[in-house]
Amino acid sequence: MNKTDIIELVASELDCSKVQAGKAVEAVIKSLREGIVDDGGVTITGFGAFNIKQRKPRTVRNPSTGDPMTIPAQTVVDFRTAPAFREMLEQLPSACAQVEVKPAAVTASPQSSSV
Secondary structure (H helix, E strand, O other), X not given: XXXXXXXXXXXXXXXXXXXXXXXHHHHHHHHHHHHHHHHOEEEEOOOEEEEEEEEOOEEEEOOOOOOEEEEOOEEEEEEXXXXXXXXXXXXXXXXXXXXXXXXXXXXXXXXOXXX
């Protein structure tokens, strides 16, 4: 699901135009950004909490060369699900059962007959 899908769902839920729903979705996203930056986090009851987290610098290996390299310290947003939402997720069937694997299509190449 992407932002366009969310706008369409909001428009149908509120019985309004996609333009109005888009403005509402943009307002919510803007509020989330401002809350995270200004207050250090945002908590939505029943959904989860977005919080600023500081990552320490760390040393990793370049998979191509095997050489060690340092990833600098970073500021990231951490999301923790609310207990009610986590319980709902645990009741879903496993992710493997939701993915449909289709066999690769076998293309028959025409055979030329030599006489």
